[in-house]
Amino acid sequence: MTPEAKARLLIDQKLETAGWVVQDQKDLNLGAGQGVAVREYPTDTGPADYLLFVDRQPVGVIEAKRDEAGHNLSVHETQTERYANATLKWRKGGTPLRFLYEGTGQIIYFTDGADPAPRARELFHFFRPQTLADWAAEPDTLRRRLTRMPPLPERNLRDCQINAVTGLEQSLAKNKPRALIHMATGAGKTFTAITSVYRLLKFGGAKRILFLVDTRNLGKQAQQEFMAYTPPDDGRKFTELYNVQRLASSNIDPHAQVCISTIQRMYSILSGTELAETSEDISLNEVGQSNAQAKLVQYNPRVPIEEFDFIVIDECHRSIYNLWKQVLDYFDAFLIGLTATPDKRTYGFFNENVVAEYSYEQSVVDGVNVGYDVYEIETEVTRKGATLVAKEWVDHRDRKTRARRWAQTEEDTAYGATDLDRSVVNPSQIRQVIQAMKTAVETSIFPHRKETPKTLIFAKTDSHADDIIRMVREVYDEGNAFCKKVTYRAGVDAETGQSVAGDDADSVLANFRNDYHPRIAVTVDMIATGTDVKPLEVLLFMRDVRSKGYYEQMKGRGVRSLDAEALKKVSNSADGAKTHFVLVDAVGVEKSLKTESRPLERTPTLSLDNLLKGVAVGARDADTVQSLGNRLVRLAKQLDDKALARIKQASGGIGLQDLARGLVQALDPDRVLADALDAAKAAGITRSQDTVTDAELDAAGRQRVDAACQPFDNPALRDLVESSRRDREQLIDIINTDSVTRSEFAAQAQANAEAAVGRFREFLETHRDEIAALGFFYAQPYRRRELTLDMIDELHDALSRPPLMLTTEKLWTAYARVQESQVRGSGVRRQLTDLVSLVRFALGMDEELRPFADSVDKRFQDWVFRHNARRATAFTPEQMEWLRLVKDHIASSCRIERDDFDYAQLAGKGGLQRAWHVFDGQLDELLAEMNEELVA
Structure with a gap:
């Protein structure tokens, strides 16, 4: 089949699914259906590829091209117009044909000749014959009507809303297909959108408008706002004038002028996929998109592409850029985006056509929203993490069932902030944060309130939320009504996907807004965005957020203004209107948006992760292989069938039990002997x-060990085994009690940081002649080789004693706050040698403050490069292995001497004697050079 024939076949199929009867010219029968597409219809300028008849009248033409021409269909517009203006055989007179198509079967372009400035636009599919009949019967096209919209009545509208509606209508009048309305949370985006929808229906003659959301909850809110809306030029409610349908099935009411739907439901209708019961309850921006969902949208005759004239996309910064973008590509509709937090993708998607812009800062100035203060709580465990040593007796809590078992830990478990409340739960850490918030609210934030202000806590997972709720009730000495969890997940756990019970979210939310109880609500993401709770005065972040846009949306839950009377209804001791809210940051969320995220440094232990990586890089001694085998045997007994199936798939069909058995049997002397005998026999x-x-x-x-370890060369398998162990259970750490290290307003923290930096610099200048380490930095370059760990320890001791109390950790945090753009490695646990970097930075010797080990790494790379360039031969692999060990020792101790080869990994590699042999007597020279070069 030729490319042209393939294109014709696809065009025929699409026309037929849209309701057209496709005929050859010789079989012409205009009575065969309402719409007839005739191939090769003769005209006075040659045969048209397809001539379209509706109700026996010619209305349009299709110029068909092969697929290869799809990238350049616009060059064929002249040819289409020629056929549209030609004289048709067997017909007399007639006006030019109005509806013009160019298509390849894959790509379709369409132009309506009756538009004010006819412009081609790309379509997903062909229009139905009835649609063209309806358009032909109308005196004006939609785009012509949009150029004649009446003036907007400004009564009861804010200036920002007036600007948004008029800006949108000006954009539509210019036939711009996409428009973005950027309005701060609380400024009335939905009210503004409904005002526009009303005008587009009444004056623009729109047939039907889709209001698209990404959670069921936001759909309910939108429906309530439509029901409450009264147009400025009519005393009746919107829903008394127009039918509004909130889509709960795949059936669109033919009499509905407004259809409210989640993008999930619309995608399922168009792609033919099943809609899971809870899939409309969570923003797709949060849950992501799996390959299992990646099904292409197909033409649905029950929902044709012309079903909606306009699509309003609420909170359009979420969910529309990947798989679900197909929903927006499907319909021939103007796209109108609403958001408070646009990002680069948002601007790009809407063709940078921002028709209105109203920032949060401006909304605060105008009194539309309230401002906020940041209060920071920091605890020892949140900042540094902790370690559960092997053989400690602690609770192990199953993520799926929440069942606990009392058992010893199998290995040392070092955990940091990112592990908290995921793999390890530290009740003391949760208790200290809640207690610190309670104390701060009662003494500093809202000291005159008799009741706890309405407070929202953002948790990491449903399990974390449950732990927080129990701790809040305990710390506040209150009952169940005081603190509730809000989730629309219909019982779905954030991590396990398992069902969990919970209160009805609508009831809890209604009570949270309007009643005395609950005073505190805990959520994972249900009311992170889009849900209006005006009395909120405190937001506690116990989860970090990577997305700046999502974080701004979460903050937006507190910005709503509220008058004194409404606030007193739920917080009786409030002495006026809501003037501000307080963001309590217990995880560094304010800071994490501005700095690179860094993993916490871990203490090397014989963990499962290290065993897996060990065999992958060649550590295949009997102890390592035996340990890994035994660990996997225990793990195989603990995992469920689903986890075991995933591991079997990742390993190429070998189950976890068989992987473990292979490792153990690889060390079986009898099996090794049998293999040796077989090998000898094979060799004759x-x-x-x-x-x-x-x-x-x-x-x-x-050979046997290598074969058994070979599957673990696959990093995906290693990660899956490790994550399965980690995700199955949470360790409940009751061993490491926590303590609050800082609890203060952010402005106070900034002042304290600046004061700490100032005291540090003053100390360096004042005591330059008294402390050996300072002499090292102030002396001539040749003295640098004398810096020792003892000198650094002496300096650290002097700084950390009263009255300065300046630890390395505190100084690094202070610099990160004061000179943020010049500080690296803020999330890394501090080492004593980092004090070297602090001194160098304070004295202006370095332009950036970075961990000492990072600086040593960089200098080491430069030194090796220069050294190899000067030598006839480069360092050998074994020499490089030794040099890296020396480098690591210098990074942790500032210098290295011969005696240091008796310690740790250096001794394990053969110590000084082996190193001397490897470097052929040049070791002392290299050590001296590295001591000077790497620390300088």
Whole structure:
């Protein structure tokens, strides 16, 4: 089949699914249906590829091209117009044909000749015959009507809303297909959108408008606002004038002028996928999109592309850019985006056509919203993490069932902030944060309130939320009504996907807004965005947020203004209107948006993760292989069938039990001996059990171990095994009690940071002649080789004693706050040698403050490059392995001497004697050079 024939076949199929009867010219029968597409219809300028008849009248033409021409269809517009203006055979007179198509079967362009400035636009599919009949019967096209919209009545509208509606209508009058309205949370985006929808229906003659949201809850809110809306030029409610349908099935009411739907439901209708019960309850921006969902949208005759004239996309910064963008590509409709937090994708998607812009800062100035203060709470465990040592007796809590078992830990478990409340739960850390918030609210934030202000806590997971709720009730000495969880997940856990019970979210939210109880609500993401709770005065972040846009939306829950009377209804001791809210930051969320996220440094232990990585890089001694095998045997007994199936798939069909068995059996002496005998026999050598050599046994053992370890070369398998162990259970750490290290307003923290930096600089200048380490930095360059860990320890001791109390950790945090753009590694646990970097930065020797180990790494790379360039031969792989060990020792101790080869990894590699041999007597020279170069 030629490319042209393939294109014609696809065009035929699409026309037929849209309700057209496709005929050859010789079989012409205009009575065969309402719409007839005739191939190769003769005109006085040649045969038209397709001539379109509706109700026996010619209305349009299709110029068909092969797929290869799809990238350049616009060059064929002249040809289409020629056929549209031609004289048709067997017909007399007539006006030019109005509806013009160019298509390849894959790509379709359409132009309506009756538009004010006819402009081609790309379509997903062909229009139905009835649609063209309806358009032909109308005196004006939609786009012509949009150029004649009447003036907007400004009564009861804010200036920002007037600007948004008029800006949108000006954009539509210019036939711009996409428009973005950027309005701060609380400024009335939905009210503004409904005002526009009303005018587009009444004056623009729109047939039907889709109001698209991404959670069921936002759909309910939108429906309530439509029901409450009264137009400025009519005393009746919107829903008394127009039918509004909130879509709960795949059936669109033919009499509905407004259809409210989640993008999930519309995608399921168009793609033919099942809509899970809870899929409309969580923003798709949060849950992501799996390959299982990646199904293409197909033409649905029950929902044709012309079903909606306009699509209003509420909170359009979410969900519309990936898989679900197909919903927006499907319909031939103007797209109108609403958002408080646009990002680069948003501007790009809407063709940078921002028709109205009203920032949060401006809304505060205008009194539309309230401002906020930041209060910071920091605890020892939140900042530094902790370690559960092996063999500690603690609770192990199953994520799926919440069941607990009392058992010893299998390995040392070092955890940091990112692990908290995921793999490890530290009740003391939760208690200290809640207690610190309670104390701060009662003494500093709202000291004159008799009741707890309405407070929203953002948790990491449903499990974390449950832990917080229990702790809040305990710390506040209150009952169940005081603190509630809000979730629309219909019982779905954020991490496990398992069902969990919960209160009805609508009831809890209504009570939270309007009643005394609950005073505190805890949520994962249900009311993170879009849900209006005006009395909120405190937001506590116990989860970090990577997305700046999502974080702004979460903050937006507190910005709503509220008059004194309404606030007193739920907080009786409030002495006026809501003037501000307080963001309590217990995880560094304010700071994390501005700095690079860094993993916490971990203490090396014989963890499952390290065992897996060890065998992957060649650590295949008997102890390591045996330990890994035994660990996997225990893990296989603990995991559920679903987790075991995932591991089996990732390993190429080998189950976890068989992987473990292979490791253990690889060390079985009898099996190794049998393999050695088989290898000898295959080589034509006669061996008995007593005559097998040690070399043959070693070779057989290595081969068996390598075969057993080979699956773990796959990093995906290693990650899956480790994550399965980690995700199955949470360790409940009651061993490491926590303590609050800082609880203060952010402005106070800034002042304290500046004061700490100032005291540090003053100390360096004042004591430059008294402390050996300072002499090192102030002296000439050749003295730098004398810096030792003892000198750094002496300096640290002097700084950390009263009255300064300046630890390395505190100084680094202070610089991160004062000179943020010049500080790196803020999330890394501090080492004593980092004090070297602090001093160098304070004295202006370095332009950036970065961990000492990072600086040593960089200098090491430069030194090796220069050294290899000067030598006839570069360092050997074994020499480089030794040099890296020396470099790591210098990074942790500032210098290295011969005696240091008796310690740790250096001794394990053969110590000084082996190093001396590897470097052929040049070791002392290299050590001296590295001590000077890497620390300088």
